[in-house]
Amino acid sequence: MTSPVGLHRVLAPGGVLPQAAQRLDNAERIASDEVRVRVERLNLDAASFRQLATKHGGDGAAVRAEVLAIVEARGKMHNPVTGSGGMLIGTVEEVGPDSPLGLKVGDRIATLVSLTLTPLKVTDGLCRWDGTGEQVPCDGYAILFGRSIAAVLPDDLAGELALAVLDVCGAPALTDRVVRRYDRAAVAVIGGAGKSGSLSLAAARRAGARTVGVVPNDRERDLLTRAGLADAVALADARDPVALSEAVKQALGGPADVTVVCVDVPGCEHGAILSTADGGTVIFFSMATSFSAAALGAEGLAADVTMLIGNGYLPGHAEFALDLLRAEPAVRNVFTARLAAD
Incomplete structure (x- = not known):
């Protein structure tokens, strides 16, 4: 059977x-x-x-x-x-x-x-x-x-471009859903120059948020700045909790209401939590996330934050992401640059 x-x-x-x-x-x-x-x-x-x-x-x-x-x-x-x-x-x-x-x-x-x-x-x-x-x-x-x-x-x-978008299409859809729960949310996207990060920034902006994209090096800062997807671009190592939270707070004038984690390296859980205001939400899209580290870290920091696992599926997520790519030349530019680099 x-x-x-x-x-x-x-x-x-x-x-x-x-x-x-x-x-x-x-x-x-x-x-x-x-x-x-x-x-x-x-x-x-x-x-x-x-x-x-x-x-x-x-x-x-x-x-x-x-x-x-x-x-x-x-x-x-x-x-x-x-x-x-x-x-x-x-x-x-x-x-x-x-x-x-x-x-x-x-x-x-x-x-x-x-x-x-x-x-x-x-x-x-x-x-x-x-x-x-x-x-x-x-x-x-x-x-x-x-x-x-x-x-x-x-x-x-092109097939390669569509594949790259659909691979991460759950990220912008969930970002949109969460950001719309807030009134003019402040949103930090950790890994903002990546595939899921750029789409999440576009989704957050479309939902009315103020945004900062956090990147680890000058090359990605230049890419994201040229794209114009974020209101601010911050340079920080997401594995350094204090440096990450300070960069986010300086860019936004305070902690983020919503922090979206799109990096592909482990050790970013505590910085994301520190970057988020009490009552805020952290969305973990990276498969490098340690969910035990996130849960225990939030407890140890006495952080009143909701933490969500991005499971990659929401109804309509594929068409939502493809529409963002079509409507936002900046997103297409980021994806094109990423595919060329690969």
Whole structure:
């Protein structure tokens, strides 16, 4: 019997959902409610790629070999260190008769569920990828379940650009929802020059907020300043709690009502909490976040803040993010620069 959440694909251990599984069945044959996608490109999430690149000292061949080893061993792309994966784009090649996803053969889609729960088979050895960027040209196939989520790629955007946006589309949607609860909120986006950060800044501004984008170096400060996405740009190491909070307070004239964490390095939890006013909200989008450190840190700081985990899904999140990209040239410029750098 098949399961709409993919329990029938779990090989080990028993009794867990596919995301928590150590190994998935990535067999090509689909069940009646599944969809098979011919994969064109993977997008590794930022935390996972940074961990792999750091581990191997920027050796792209070694990074490629480890990604292949992970997929071979686990039947999915699920980084065992960061616990994260990414997403993919591809073309639908078979649809089970009972699939509720509304997809048809030939649709070019982006999956909006993590690679950590998506059965995946790589068939080309990733021979077209040099291992030095997050986007991975790939041949193979992936399986979607009855409760998976996917979006048909828009005709007006290049696949690589659409993939980069859809990879982080939950961030601006949740930022918009939270910021609109406040009256003229002051918003700090940690990692404001990144993909999720730039979209979150645009969403916060559209929702009427005053914004500061926090970046770690002069290059990203220049990129964000040229883009004009934030009312202020601050330079600070997000892993230095005091320096980060002082930079935010100086830029905004006080602590933030909403702090959005979009960096891909660990150790940023306490600085985000210190940067946020009592009664404010911290949104953690980074997969490098230690949620125990966040909870215990807030307790130790006697910080009256609400902390949210950005789970990557809100109804309408894909179209919301794509509309921001279309409407905000500054966002497109940031994404274009990021893709060129990769």
